[in-house]
Amino acid sequence: MQSLSAKNIIAISGSLRAGSSNHAILNYLDKITPVGTNYSIYDGLAQIPHFDPGLENDNPPTAVKAFRKLIADADGVIICTPEYAFGVPGTLKNALDWTVSSGSLSEKPLALITASTGGENAHAALLLILGALNAKVTKETSILISFIRSKMDGDGNITDDAAVEGLTQVFNTFLALL
Numbered sequence: 001m002q003s004l005s006a007k008n009i010i011a012i013s014g015s016l017r018a019g020s021s022n023h024a025i026l027n028y029l030d031k032i033t034p035v036g037t038n039y040s041i042y043d044g045l046a047q048i049p050h051f052d053p054g055l056e057n058d059n060p061p062t063a064v065k066a067f068r069k070l071i072a073d074a075d076g077v078i079i080c081t082p083e084y085a086f087g088v089p090g091t092l093k094n095a096l097d098w099t100v101s102s103g104s105l106s107e108k109p110l111a112l113i114t115a116s117t118g119g120e121n122a123h124a125a126l127l128l129i130l131g132a133l134n135a136k137v138t139k140e141t142s143i144l145i146s147f148i149r150s151k152m153d154g155d156g157n158i159t160d161d162a163a164v165e166g167l168t169q170v171f172n173t174f175l176a177l178l
């Protein structure tokens with residue numbers, strides 16, 4: 001019998017910037033989340049300590065424990081991130097490194113959105129990283145949106161029709177996997 005309990009989505013922005021376009025995208029997805037599905041934007045990325053393989057097993061730092069549990073308990077995870085210096089933002093990569101041995105993302109439905117000026121390198125690197133973490137991410141649940149700043153207005157509304165359509169499609173495919 002199918003479970004009647006509400007599905008939980010955790011959304012993570014790879015940008016810590018106030019007024020971030022990636023955060024605005026996550027706010028847009030919140031607005032189109034169907035009634036009966038819980039959607040939360042994780043805001044603790046900056047509090048996760050630097051990855052230390054010597055600390056991770058017996059007694060990981062509190063913020064790490066909480067992050068791992070949040071991910072493990074979620075039915076699906078959304079990552080929405082810019083690219084910095086041709087790579088994955090350090091804070092995001094750091095958080096993902098803590099999930100390698102915990103396996104928190106294994107078999108987890110995941111939508112990957114890279115929204116950046118270019119973003120090709122971070123997008124490709126994340127697909128590789130998420131593959132190593134055994135997250136359930138596919139071509140249909142990932143999207144690269146380049147020139148993101150020119151596709152938004154000053155209030156964080158997405159003004160580009162193709163971007164809205166692409167995001168909605170990825171989100172709906174992701175929702176169907178939960």
Ligand SMILES: Cc1cc2nc3c(=O)[nH]c(=O)nc-3n(C[C@H](O)[C@H](O)[C@H](O)COP(=O)(O)O)c2cc1C
Binds near residue numbers: 082
């Ligand atoms: C230090 C720094 C390095 C950046 N490097 C890249 C880059 O290598 N590739 C890219 O596509 N965008 C790069 N950008 C531009 C970001 O993609 C752009 O600022 C984006 O809007 C950031 O996302 P946010 O609006 O969510 O903060 C860089 C921005 C900063 C501040």
